[in-house]
Amino acid sequence: QKEVEQNSGPLSVPEGAIASLNCTYSDRGSQSFFWYRQYSGKSPELIMFIYSNGDKEDGRFTAQLNKASQYVSLLIRDSQPSDSATYLCAARGAGNNRKLIWGLGTSLAVNP
Amino acid sequence: DGGITQSPKYLFRKEGQNVTLSCEQNLNHDAMYWYRQDPGQGLRLIYYSQIVNDFQKGDIAEGYSVSREKKESFPLTVTSAQKNPTAFYLCASSIIGPRTDTQYFGPGTRLTVL
Numbered sequence: 001q002k003e004v005e006q007n008s009g010p011l012s013v014p015e016g017a018i019a020s021l022n023c024t025y026s027d028r029g030s031q032s033f034f035w036y037r038q039y040s041g042k043s044p045e046l047i048m049f050i051y052s053n054g055d056k057e058d059g060r061f062t063a064q065l066n067k068a069s070q071y072v073s074l075l076i077r078d079s080q081p082s083d084s085a086t087y088l089c090a091a092r093g094a095g096n097n098r099k100l101i102w103g104l105g106t107s108l109a110v111n112p
Numbered sequence: 113d114g115g116i117t118q119s120p121k122y123l124f125r126k127e128g129q130n131v132t133l134s135c136e137q138n139l140n141h142d143a144m145y146w147y148r149q150d151p152g153q154g155l156r157l158i159y160y161s162q163i164v165n166d167f168q169k170g171d172i173a174e175g176y177s178v179s180r181e182k183k184e185s186f187p188l189t190v191t192s193a194q195k196n197p198t199a200f201y202l203c204a205s206s207i208i209g210p211r212t213d214t215q216y217f218g219p220g221t222r223l224t225v226l
Binding site: 032034042043044045046049088092098099100102103104105 | 143152153154155157160162170202206208213214215216217218219220
């Protein structure tokens with residue numbers, strides 16, 4: 001059974017701090033990884049994707065991928081109260097399988 | 113104004129009724145997906161389609177049906193055979209690329225069985 005695991009949280013950080021969200025995956029053949037943010041009652045919105053080992057930065061967000069250890073992380077710098085949401089991690093397998101394997105999400109609370 | 117639209121936003125169904133949820137996209141994406149989200153259970157794939165007139169079952173297809181007659185449209189019917197249909201339904205679409213198929217979501221339809 002291919003799985004993506006995340007700590008459910010809640011992860012609580014003060015405003016201005018760095019929030020670190022982690023995700024591990026079981027399918028070593030997974031090639032692409034996605035981070036989505038979901039506000040309560042709303043649909044998921046893409047933050048960023050990553051498929052190469054190392055770091056990928058986009059504004060206040062940095063995704064980190066380590067295929068050898070099978071984990072993906074998302075760092076949010078200068079966290080704001082508006083970042084309070086559930087963060088979903090997803091992994092796509094190799095080949096023509098377009099299906100994503102989803103984690104259950106980590107709830108983040110940024111306290112003013 | 114490109115995007116994915118879902119309608120209705122809220123839907124109430126009596127037991128024994130079939131209902132159809134609409135999903136339309138004008139992003140020229142080839143692939144479309146239907147997910148169901150329940151509290152504490154994450155996103156579960158119902159059906160997906162990579163090309164017109166073709167679709168595949170996801171992990172929880174029982175009690176659901178779909179059609180893909182046009183590239184832009186992928187309606188989902190929740191039949192009376194679905195025993196616990198109350199949930200948040202999400203439609204997504206993506207291009208089909210060599211390394212990454214980023215899925216973009218519509219706003220969702222919240223279905224409640226009365």
